[in-house]
Amino acid sequence: MESTAVDDIAEEEGGIDEDRVQNRAARSLEARWRWESLLEDGPIGRVQPPSATPAAPEMAAPVRAAEEATLRRGVIRYVYLAVDMTAAAGRTDVRPRRLDFLCQAATRFSARFLAENPLSEIGLLVLRDGKCQALAPLGTAPATLRSFLAMAAQEGPSGRTAAVAALQRAAEGLGGAPPHGSRELLMLFTSVSTCNLHDLSMEDVGQTLRERKVQVSVVSLSPEIYVLKRVCVETFGRFDVAMSTKHFEEILSSHLSAPACTAGQLAPKLVRMGFPKMLQPEAKKQPETCTCHLEVHGTLYVCPRCSARSCGLPSRCKICDLPLVSASVLARAFRSVVPLPAFSEGVLATSCGACLLPIHSSGRQCPSCKASFCQACDDFMHTTLRQCPSCLAQAGAARPDRDPQ
Numbered sequence: 336m337e338s339t340a341v342d343d344i345a346e347e348e349g350g351i352d353e354d355r356v357q358n359r360a361a362r363s364l365e366a367r368w369r370w371e372s373l374l375e376d377g378p379i380g381r382v383q384p385p386s387a388t389p390a391a392p393e394m395a396a397p398v399r400a401a402e403e404a405t406l407r408r409g410v411i412r413y414v415y416l417a418v419d420m421t422a423a424a425g426r427t428d429v430r431p432r433r434l435d436f437l438c439q440a441a442t443r444f445s446a447r448f449l450a451e452n453p454l455s456e457i458g459l460l461v462l463r464d465g466k467c468q469a470l471a472p473l474g475t476a477p478a479t480l481r482s483f484l485a486m487a488a489q490e491g492p493s494g495r496t497a498a499v500a501a502l503q504r505a506a507e508g509l510g511g512a513p514p515h516g517s518r519e520l521l522m523l524f525t526s527v528s529t530c531n532l533h534d535l536s537m538e539d540v541g542q543t544l545r546e547r548k549v550q551v552s553v554v555s556l557s558p559e560i561y562v563l564k565r566v567c568v569e570t571f572g573r574f575d576v577a578m579s580t581k582h583f584e585e586i587l588s589s590h591l592s593a594p595a596c597t598a599g600q601l602a603p604k605l606v607r608m609g610f611p612k613m614l615q616p617e618a619k620k621q622p623e624t625c626t627c628h629l630e631v632h633g634t635l636y637v638c639p640r641c642s643a644r645s646c647g648l649p650s651r652c653k654i655c656d657l658p659l660v661s662a663s664v665l666a667r668a669f670r671s672v673v674p675l676p677a678f679s680e681g682v683l684a685t686s687c688g689a690c691l692l693p694i695h696s697s698g699r700q701c702p703s704c705k706a707s708f709c710q711a712c713d714d715f716m717h718t719t720l721r722q723c724p725s726c727l728a729q730a731g732a733a734r735p736d737r738d739p740q
Contacts, residue, residue, distance in 0.1 A: 408593040410668050411516035411606070412455035413473055413509055414448070416441055416523070417501045418484070420463045423526040423557065424492040429580060433525045433556055436580065438488045441523060444587050446477040451591050453649050454660065454668045455516070458508065460501055461487050464494030465530060467501040469508065474651060496526035498563050502540045502551065510547045515604045518548055519572075521590055524555040529563060541566045550594060554586050588718075592674070608658045611636035611645065626653045670721045677717075682707050688725050689716070704729055 418441050424434035445457055459471035459480055470483045505520040512518050531537060544551060544566065552572035553563060564574040571594075577583035614623075614635045622631045625646035635644040636659060643654040649664045651657070684698035684707030698707040706725035708716070716723060 407596045409517040409596055410454055412452055412593055413512040413516050414519045415458045415460050415505045416521050417460040418523050419525045420461050420492050421494050421496045421526055422492050434492050437523045438484045440587055442481050442484055445480045447591055449477055453664045459483055460504055462496055462501055465497045467504045495530050498529040499531050499535050499537050499540050503535055506543045506547055509549050515606055519550045522553045524553050525557055527557045529560055537562050541569055544570050608660050609639045611638055611659050675717055675721055676702055678713055687712055
């Protein structure tokens, strides 16, 4: 009996020691990632420890892009999206890995970018093993970008980050872009350092980017790098550090709108575009293939200059290099350039003019039609719809009917 009691006490002491070890490991991990629990103090960006009293939360604004200031923006954009797939992307502080999160975010961004900027083109760069590889050139479709990202992610993260290689590759790829469009490089970064190649320096590449009017912006999951931020500032770009995955998505969504053009950046110029004729299946005597993918399609578009067949709009003719657009494409392109003005807050209203549900708190009022909306519909109209349905209804009602001839 005595030996049994001694054994029980020994087991209890062993369990206590094991609990102490686990608690010590948990405290060590908490201290290691203590920066994640810092609180942001207002718009100045100062941080406080989590024990401090947080500042009063601000009211949710509809959208920062819908400001009253008049800005000059470009309709056509040429953007390279660079994804960091180095060893730092293998960290698991963002589930499942930083690499998987960046690939998913890049896939969603490319699809939304081409949907909201139909006249623009996007390409894909990958950082790995101290090099930068151009996976997809400018003008690649979203489905092709998705497959390239999936193939690159299967190789896994490896090597160090050479940001200067991505800057050099973007300067070479965007140097030949037409001058009537804005040239941009958007980097999705995860590393806390960068290694310079022996034959390239950050200062020389930054000078080349400024000469070719390439704007560099970075969205990082790690603290900022001074030399890379300096390049962003000198090229009129931004360096943003995401505090969480949701914050990362918000920052990335802010790059969907065209950046403000600086003085002398984009000279006004007429761009020749073609409005192709749609060729219906019943109008064709036999199946035809498109010149862009060499595949058989039911509906084709005939280029007005060279009569080549294309399978979709917007696109660029593979024969004469003429941009092919339609009226709806131009309408979607200018919708992002001329944003919906911000609605006034604190308006007393009983029901929403869009969803017709009762408004329990203060509503938002359109400055043009004076219609009131709830906060959810206000956010949807500014982020997705980009138009006021009440203004469209009034414009349609005021349009005179045409007399039948």
